[in-house]
Amino acid sequence: MKFPKTYALKEIADLISAKFVGESDFPVFGMNEIHMVEPGDIVFVDHPKYYDKALNSAATIVLINKEVDCPDGKALLISDDPFRDFNKLTKHFKPFSGSGSSISPTAKIGNGTIIQPNAFIGNNVVIGDNCVIHANVSIYDDCVIGNNVVIHAGTILGADAFYYKKRPEGYDKLISGGRVVIEDSVDIGASCTIDRGVTGDTTIGEGTKLDNQIQIGHDTVLGKKCLIASHTGIAGCVVVEDEVTLWGQVGVISGITIGKGAVVYAQSGVANSLEGGKTYFGSPAVEARHKMRELATIKNMPSILKKLEKK
Numbered sequence: 666m667k668f669p670k671t672y673a674l675k676e677i678a679d680l681i682s683a684k685f686v687g688e689s690d691f692p693v694f695g696m697n698e699i700h701m702v703e704p705g706d707i708v709f710v711d712h713p714k715y716y717d718k719a720l721n722s723a724a725t726i727v728l729i730n731k732e733v734d735c736p737d738g739k740a741l742l743i744s745d746d747p748f749r750d751f752n753k754l755t756k757h758f759k760p761f762s763g764s765g766s767s768i769s770p771t772a773k774i775g776n777g778t779i780i781q782p783n784a785f786i787g788n789n790v791v792i793g794d795n796c797v798i799h800a801n802v803s804i805y806d807d808c809v810i811g812n813n814v815v816i817h818a819g820t821i822l823g824a825d826a827f828y829y830k831k832r833p834e835g836y837d838k839l840i841s842g843g844r845v846v847i848e849d850s851v852d853i854g855a856s857c858t859i860d861r862g863v864t865g866d867t868t869i870g871e872g873t874k875l876d877n878q879i880q881i882g883h884d885t886v887l888g889k890k891c892l893i894a895s896h897t898g899i900a901g902c903v904v905v906e907d908e909v910t911l912w913g914q915v916g917v918i919s920g921i922t923i924g925k926g927a928v929v930y931a932q933s934g935v936a937n938s939l940e941g942g943k944t945y946f947g948s949p950a951v952e953a954r955h956k957m958r959e960l961a962t963i964k965n966m967p968s969i970l971k972k973l974e975k976k
Contacts, residue, residue, distance in 0.1 A: 667695035687740025759842030811849035826883030
């Protein structure tokens, strides 16, 4: 998430009542999660295990719960609760506002696009030319949709990330201020859910086709010309490269990469990054030919044991 203008470090510190380390006019351009940060961004960290990762990331402002040595060229915001204060910044720069109508007056809809009855189009949504948005589709604030996109009934774009911090009193939600971006010529089936990024974008690449009842988690990036079959669930912060095929009921853990051209057979569980150009099966998913040999061996175990007993 980029701010509408450049802020000074002291201005941001004042917004969240935090101490700071660095020049008071140190420039702050935006805020983002660790895997997406760029110079000028704020990243937050609240566990010693991840201090080094945050301090050595591309982010130049680190919102942290302990005063540590500040790397050259960076600044610190010292907070007793960085998670809480990251939420404060999201609320300040991306406050929720009701649209007041089924199609927000701030939405932009391209030429030749058809919006069927009972669809909801939120604030600042951009929809390109020659799209079809079927009945009961909900497109939350700030989503961006390209040209020649078809979205079938009941699909929801831009719901909040499933991202919580466990506290003694319960779970504390990390507020979502990102977007969903759908590129040109994407087809999205009925009753799919695509969550917005926490501070960045969840992206569906050009020409990708989604079946019915698919879940895409926050900040996930699907490449171009992918095929995703029904009941697939992809967690947050996943990178699916171009021309990947995921068959029905595939489950994908967060924070991994599936390489270009990979194929994952139905009901597989993807728990680690997969190389491109190969076919996978099983849970955890491995190369399909290895898994098939393993299953054949298990099937033949009774006869193998009988032969061993005769010896």
